[in-house]
Amino acid sequence: MDNRTAAGIDFSPESFPANTVGKVLGFLEPNAASTVIPSLMMKGILEMATNVSKARDAVEGDLESQIAALRKELSGITQSLSDQGYDLLDQANSTYDTVKRHGRKAARFVGDEAQVVADKAKENPLITVAVISAIAGIGLLAGLSAYRR
Secondary structure: OOOOEEOOEEOOHHHOOOOHHHHHOOOOOOOHHHHHHHHHHHHHHHHHHHHHHHHHHHHHHHHHHHHHHHHHHHHHHHHHHHHHHHHHHHHHHHHHHHHHHHHHHHHHHHHHHHHHHHHHHHHOHHHHHHHHHHHHHHHHHHHHHHHHO
């Protein structure tokens, strides 16, 4: 038994006359197959085109819903980043105000201490010269020892 036979029936093209297809389909006229087969083929092609169109519409609908979901998610992320950006800006402004306030306090303190030192230097000029000379000497010795290494 080769590929052209099954269950004892010969399916080779030579075993079927031209009008056999029409008779198998229930038509008795010899030329009926020539009109029925193209119409059946056309019907099959139309069904396939309809199925392809339905599949394309389904895929497009699915893609559109996925794109809409991604846009919604992106909008949420953008809003979250925007909120965080405003929070960071608020924190930066708060930190700047705090540093500015503490900086003013520190500048006043340093200014007051500088005034106290200046007043003491005017009261005791010899001690002031001795202290400045000692500081300069220590700086000179430290510089020389660092230079030799």
